[in-house]
Amino acid sequence: xxxxxxxxxTQEPDTRKYLFTSADWDFETxxxxxxxxxxxxxNELKLDVYPNQVEVITSEQMLDAYSSIGMPLMYHHxxxxxxxVRDDIMxxxxxxxxxxxxxxxxxxxxxxxxxxxxxxMQTLVMAHAxxxxxxxxKNNYLFKQWTDAxxxxxxxxxxxxxxxxxxxxYGFDAVERVLDAAHxxxxxxxxxxxxxxxxxxxxxxxxxxxxxxxxxxxYNDLWRTLPQPDLDDQxxxxxxxxxxxxxxxxxxxxxxxxxxxxxxxxxxxxxxxxRELLRIVRNIGQYFYPQKQTKVMNxxxxxxxxYAIMNSLYDKGLISEGAMMEFIxxxxxxxxxxxxxxxxxxxxxxxxxxxxxxQDIHRMCIDPTEEDHxxxxxxxxxxQPVETLKEAWAHYRDESFILQFLSPKLMRDMRMxxxxxxxxxxxxxxxxIHDDNGYRNVRRSLARMHDISVREPDMQVVDVDIRxxxxxxxxxxEHEGIRxxxxxxxxTLGYIGQLWGYGVTLQxxxxxxxxxxxxxxxxxxxxxxx
Amino acid sequence: MLYIVDRRKNPTGKxxxxxxxxMRRAKAQIKKAVEDTIRTRGITDxxxxxxxxxxxxxxxxxxxxxxxxxxxxxxxxxxNKKFVQGDRIAxxxxxxxxxxxxxxxxxxxxxxxxxxxxxxxxxLDIFFEDLELPDLxxxxxxxxxxxxxxxxxxxxxxxxxxxxxxxxMRNSLxxxxxLRRPKTAEIRELEDKIAALQAKAEKRPSGKLTKLxxxxxxxxxxxxxxxxxxMKAIPFIDPIDTRFNQFQQIPTPNTQAVMFCLMDVSxxxxxxxxxxxxxxxxxxxxxxxxxxxxxxxxxxxxxxxASEVDExxxxxxxxxxGTIVSTALEEMKKVLKDRYPTDQWNIYxxxxxxxxxxxxxxxxxxxxxxEDLLPKCQYYAYIEITDEREAEIFAAAEGETAxxxxxxxxxxxxxxxALKRVTKASDIFPVFRELFxxxxxxxxx
Numbered sequence: 001x002x003x004x005x006x007x008x009x010t011q012e013p014d015t016r017k018y019l020f021t022s023a024d025w026d027f028e029t030x031x032x033x034x035x036x037x038x039x040x041x042x043n044e045l046k047l048d049v050y051p052n053q054v055e056v057i058t059s060e061q062m063l064d065a066y067s068s069i070g071m072p073l074m075y076h077h078x079x080x081x082x083x084x085v086r087d088d089i090m091x092x093x094x095x096x097x098x099x100x101x102x103x104x105x106x107x108x109x110x111x112x113x114x115x116x117x118x119x120x121m122q123t124l125v126m127a128h129a130x131x132x133x134x135x136x137x138k139n140n141y142l143f144k145q146w147t148d149a150x151x152x153x154x155x156x157x158x159x160x161x162x163x164x165x166x167x168x169x170y171g172f173d174a175v176e177r178v179l180d181a182a183h184x185x186x187x188x189x190x191x192x193x194x195x196x197x198x199x200x201x202x203x204x205x206x207x208x209x210x211x212x213x214x215x216x217x218x219y220n221d222l223w224r225t226l227p228q229p230d231l232d233d234q235x236x237x238x239x240x241x242x243x244x245x246x247x248x249x250x251x252x253x254x255x256x257x258x259x260x261x262x263x264x265x266x267x268x269x270x271x272x273x274x275r276e277l278l279r280i281v282r283n284i285g286q287y288f289y290p291q292k293q294t295k296v297m298n299x300x301x302x303x304x305x306x307y308a309i310m311n312s313l314y315d316k317g318l319i320s321e322g323a324m325m326e327f328i329x330x331x332x333x334x335x336x337x338x339x340x341x342x343x344x345x346x347x348x349x350x351x352x353x354x355x356x357x358x359q360d361i362h363r364m365c366i367d368p369t370e371e372d373h374x375x376x377x378x379x380x381x382x383x384q385p386v387e388t389l390k391e392a393w394a395h396y397r398d399e400s401f402i403l404q405f406l407s408p409k410l411m412r413d414m415r416m417x418x419x420x421x422x423x424x425x426x427x428x429x430x431x432x433i434h435d436d437n438g439y440r441n442v443r444r445s446l447a448r449m450h451d452i453s454v455r456e457p458d459m460q461v462v463d464v465d466i467r468x469x470x471x472x473x474x475x476x477x478e479h480e481g482i483r484x485x486x487x488x489x490x491x492t493l494g495y496i497g498q499l500w501g502y503g504v505t506l507q508x509x510x511x512x513x514x515x516x517x518x519x520x521x522x523x524x525x526x527x528x529x530x
Numbered sequence: 531m532l533y534i535v536d537r538r539k540n541p542t543g544k545x546x547x548x549x550x551x552x553m554r555r556a557k558a559q560i561k562k563a564v565e566d567t568i569r570t571r572g573i574t575d576x577x578x579x580x581x582x583x584x585x586x587x588x589x590x591x592x593x594x595x596x597x598x599x600x601x602x603x604x605x606x607x608x609x610n611k612k613f614v615q616g617d618r619i620a621x622x623x624x625x626x627x628x629x630x631x632x633x634x635x636x637x638x639x640x641x642x643x644x645x646x647x648x649x650x651x652x653x654l655d656i657f658f659e660d661l662e663l664p665d666l667x668x669x670x671x672x673x674x675x676x677x678x679x680x681x682x683x684x685x686x687x688x689x690x691x692x693x694x695x696x697x698x699m700r701n702s703l704x705x706x707x708x709l710r711r712p713k714t715a716e717i718r719e720l721e722d723k724i725a726a727l728q729a730k731a732e733k734r735p736s737g738k739l740t741k742l743x744x745x746x747x748x749x750x751x752x753x754x755x756x757x758x759x760x761m762k763a764i765p766f767i768d769p770i771d772t773r774f775n776q777f778q779q780i781p782t783p784n785t786q787a788v789m790f791c792l793m794d795v796s797x798x799x800x801x802x803x804x805x806x807x808x809x810x811x812x813x814x815x816x817x818x819x820x821x822x823x824x825x826x827x828x829x830x831x832x833x834x835x836a837s838e839v840d841e842x843x844x845x846x847x848x849x850x851x852g853t854i855v856s857t858a859l860e861e862m863k864k865v866l867k868d869r870y871p872t873d874q875w876n877i878y879x880x881x882x883x884x885x886x887x888x889x890x891x892x893x894x895x896x897x898x899x900x901e902d903l904l905p906k907c908q909y910y911a912y913i914e915i916t917d918e919r920e921a922e923i924f925a926a927a928e929g930e931t932a933x934x935x936x937x938x939x940x941x942x943x944x945x946x947x948a949l950k951r952v953t954k955a956s957d958i959f960p961v962f963r964e965l966f967x968x969x970x971x972x973x974x975x
Contacts, residue, residue: 028532034532053533063538064544079591081552084545108533115538130532172554241934339609348608415611419619423600430617433610444607457594476594482601484594491592 017317025119030054033123034130040312041131045305045386050109050149054126057112063087064100065112069288070102072110073156075163077179097172103129105137105291107149120326123319127309132302134181139394140297142290142321152287154201159280162208166273178274181495182260182281189260189282190289190460233516248466255460259474259496260460261284268470269501278499293452296398300354303335304362304389307355337414348449353414357401360410361389371408398450406435406443417443423481457484458511470502477511490520497522533672550971556589583908593645632699664918668806675774677779697773712757720754778791786824787908788870789814790862790879793844796833798884803915808845809958814880817966822876828865832858834888838865855886855933859898872906879903885931892936899937904946911965 015021018030019036034054041047057065067084068074101123104110111129113122137143137403148155167175182189249255256262259481263270264278295340314324324336337352338344361379364372368380379388393402411434418441422430432438432445448454463473474496476484489506504519553560613619684697727747731739739747791811793804818825829844830836833851836858862879870877887895904910914934930938934949941947950961 027536030534034534038532051533053535055537055538057540061540061544067545067548076547078548078551078589079549079556081545081548081555081590084548085552112537158928172551176551176555180591183591187593337608340607341609341611345609348606414608415610416606416608418604418606418611420602420604421621422602427618427620430613430615430619431604433613433615435615438615442606445604449605451624455596457596459594478601480602482603483597485597488590488592489594491590492594495592525952 014317015320018320019123019313019318020119020323021320023118023120025117025122027117030122030126032061032121034126035320036313037123037127037131037309040309041127041135042307044312045308046130046390047131047135047305049131050107050138050139052130052134053108053110054130055110055112056115058115059091062102062112062114063091065102066099070104071156072104072112072153073159073160076167077183078176078354079183101125101129103133104152105133105143105147105149105287106152109134109137109149118326120319120323121330123313123323124306124310124330127306128302131309132305133298135305135390136294136298136301136393139390140290140294140397140455141395142293142397146290147287153199155204155283158201158204159284162276162280166277170273175277176381177498178277179281181499182278184495185260185263186281186285186494187456189258189285191258191261191286192289192453208272209274215272224456245463249463252461252464252466254464255462255475257458257460258282259459259461262498263496266464267500270499274499284367290397293399295350296348296354296450297393297396297401298354298359300356300358301389301393303351303355304358307331307359311479317437327393339415348446356410356414357405358389361385361392361405364407369409375407376405399447399452403443403447406446408439411439416442416446418442454479462507470503472496472500472504474504474506474508476508477509478517479511486520490496493520493522497524552589559589610904618755624805633806650909677781679777680780682776682778682860684773684894685776686770686773688776692774692776694775695775698767698771701771701773703768705768706764707764709764710760717754717757717761720750720757724750724754786826787818787872787876787878788826788828789818790828790830790877791844792830792832792858792862792879792881792883794833794853794858794883794886795831795844795849796845796886797848797850798853798886799915800917803884803917804845806915806952806955807913809955810882810952810962811880813958814878817962818878823870828862830858830861830865832861836861852888853886854891855883856891856894859895859903863898863902865908866903877907879907880913881911882913882915883933884916885914885933887932887936889932892932895933896936896940899940899947900944904940904944907946910947912941912947913961914949914951916951916953928930 005323019033034052041049063084065072066087067080068079074080100114100117104112109130111125111133113125113129117125126182130324137149163175187210252262252266260278260282264275266281267275270278310319310324310327313319314321335349335352335355337349337356338346362385364376364380365382365385368376372380382388392405396404415434417433418431418438420429422429432441434442458477458479460475460477461472462475465471465473474493476489493504493506502524504522506522508517508519509515510517590695684694724747727739727750730743731737738744789811793799793807795804815827817823827841828838829841830838831849832842832853832855833849834854834857835851838861858881866872866877900912912933914931916931937947937949941949948965949964952958952961
């Protein structure tokens with residue numbers, strides 16, 4: 001397995017043992033190949049996976065799946081149409097190929113494979129998706145904690161029907177308005193620190209009925225005629241005022257970083273079905289949240305697994321030398337990392353970084369150097385590469401994984417260096433490189449680049465003037481003076497205002513001094529008398 | 531345990547709903563882009579569907595993101611070649627290559643414009659949106675005077691010309707098999723066997739067959755007789771086998787139109803002016819094609835004489851001479867009378883001219899139009915093409931050409947007649963839209 005691509009030089013290969021000999025696949029070979037892979041995955045690597053379901057689709061269906069963020073069923077929205085149109089053109093013009101597979105974190109684990117793949121590619125894809133990704137989905141703590149593989153397809157079914165029903169009842173435009181706004185806030189619609197309740201089709205339907213029923217029962221036209229309470233009394237002393245602020249912040253559970261959740265629960269003018277739409281978008285965003293944090297690990301795990309399985313198949317004489325060559329060609333294209341000054345460079349390739357790190361850990365477990373013993377005393381030379389990796393796959397996310405396991409050797413191999421970019425200086429500075437002084441800085445910096453809480457802006461709902469003009473206050477905490485993209489922030493603020501129905505203020509606050517740096521305001525057109 | 535599911539047979543186009551929503555969303559921009567395309571592009575390939583570029587701003591999906599620049603940030607890059615700690619690098623300008631490339635757009639999603647292809651129908655729908663054929667309620671459109679033959683299965687009777695050979699032979703074959711009619715080959719085989727036995731008899735000295743052979747011979751002869759009897763009794767083709775193709779006369783709405791293109795080709799019309807006229811004619815043709823199944827075009831050009839010509843001559847050959855418009859109208863009247871009876875054809879006419887006319891001809895033109903042509907036409911559009919420089923002078927002096935003067939009163943009291951001035955290519959489409967807008971009164975105001 002240790003990157004042995006040639007073995008048994010001495011004896012003639014036995015072609016009768018081959019799983020396949022031609023380039024084309026059929027369902028028989030697919031099945032027998034799967035069985036061989038499964039044998040290696042379960043008995044040699046001892047992976048722990050959901051049952052597998054492999055679905056064969058055409059390239060057109062792959063494009064369809066692309067546009068609906070890889071899910072087999074999805075509600076309709078124009079942005080998916082936009083993505084489809086763009087992918088379609090890119091594909092037709094040859095700017096971009098299609099993925100060989102798409103895998104869905106569900107139980108059973110569904111992998112889509114394209115019909116035009118060769119049999120070697122199908123083998124690779126099954127090893128990669130049906131065992132690599134599958135194991136990761138089932139075992140990583142983030143997925144365990146945040147997503148519900150059992151219920152996701154049911155939930156999407158519910159969401160799709162519900163939104164279609166809303167479109168019928170309230171019109172395309174009304175639904176589109178809410179979905180547009182919700183999509184804009186999707187990244188701010190996840191719970192980062194607590195367990196979300198698991199969506200469940202029956203419970204969702206029941207809850208939705210309950211909500212509608214409650215509204216019907218408690219509806220009383222008289223409420224509309226009540227006189228508005230008086231505005232704040234000017235004489236109330238400072239202390240009382242502060243206490244009231246604290247009180248109302250507590251009442252609304254502020255500060256709240258899940259903007260969509262806050263709006264769903266508290267926006268005064270939304271209808272029940274609009275809240276339900278926000279909830280759907282929020283739940284889907286939550287489902288994808290772990291994927292965003294584990295790109296490097298997830299792909300690294302899948303690449304490591306497929307590499308191990310393919311080599312094992314070859315060592316057992318189950319695939320021919322030609323098939324192995326074809327595999328290596330695909331593999332090396334997938335894990336290719338362009339250098340920073342290369343035209344093809346567009347950031348770190350998660351496949352390349354992940355695979356290199358997994359292979360590096362494997363090397364350290366089996367064949368450690370002096371340096372490895374110093375840096376990784378726990379794992380160096382423990383002789384249990386797969387167990388060590390499984391441990392890592394289960395308990396880390398990209399940021400912590402890089403911080404923990406990136407070795408000096410890999411930093412040297414990939415020739416990593418760290419740039420410090422201060423907008424106040426006219427030049428960039430090389431802050432650290434792959435040497436004794438720099439290892440820790442480079443590693444920390446790379447880990448931060450993969451930290452979603454650093455990559456995505458820090459947004460919170462901080463206050464709402466419930467007795468006054470119902471102004472909503474949202475705060476962006478600026479770290480290191482990095483601002484929001486202004487034009488987009490303005491549009492997004494407009495969307496928040498649309499959902500909230502009253503004025504919204506976005507304040508940028510320095511994370512160290514707490515001072516308000518700048519402000520952006522949204523005023524509703526109808527002046528809050530909706 | 532593995533389940534393999536073959537999804538290839540599943541219906542594709544799951545994204546159709548998404549595409550429709552996208553089109554709805556982008557409609558305003560797409561419409562503008564379509565109009566821009568028309569202005570810049572040759573009119574002949576207009577109907578082929580098009581690559582439309584729309585600015586993506588309006589289709590933005592915003593969100594809270596960090597700005598691409600500013601602040602104090604660190605990032606790690608692979609592939610160090612010569613840098614050591616503390617090196618200073620000039621900040622790369624633009625987002626091309628180097629360190630700048632990595633931070634220019636964190637998502638790699640920085641497109642400015644969004645390109646996609648409209649299908650031909652989508653394109654034309656947008657192109658002709660809000661346009662309506664004037665006076666569509668013409669009698670002939672409602673009348674179902676035309677008929678069309680359509681297949682209506684098979685019948686047991688009909689004329690020999692409509693005999694359906696395949697059906698007939700199929701029935702015949704089924705009947706022959708069912709009644710066990712002997713095949714010709716079987717009879718021939720029996721005859722051969724008999725002949726062989728008889729030859730055998732002749733060779734023998736006694737001239738007779740053995741007893742065994744004799745029995746055989748008699749058996750064969752009996753078989754043969756029976757076979758021939760059956761063959762006679764069961765005909766190869768029986769009248770009950772015959773089937774005839776049946777046709778039905780289906781009344782069809784009158785959906786044919788003829789379009790008259792009239793143009794002044796005298797020396798005063800420059801190539802450029804003719805090109806403008808051509809664009810207008812092409813638009814009209816395309817438009818009629820959307821509405822009618824069958825559209826014919828008649829080209830009539832005139833100087834001081836008029837003649838019907840083919841398209842090539844119409845647009846590209848030159849002639850000299852004076853200008854008498856009424857000759858063209860006379861020619862159109864003649865062609866109408868000869869070939870296009872009003873009860874079968876929807877008649878449209880477009881006339882392009884620079885406005886010159888022989889001074890005494892105006893009254894005659896007006897009379898011809900008002901009495902003979904306009905009652906027969908669905909719509910008659912007059913396009914006056916003026917030089918851009920001239921147009922300014924005219925606009926200033928309120929000048930009117932000879933033809934305009936004589937036509938203007940007609941237009942004011944006849945819904946079917948419209949006239950417009952065109953000076954440059956970009957005018958063509960707006961003018962066209964105005965002429966065919968769903969509610970012309972609104973469009974003009």
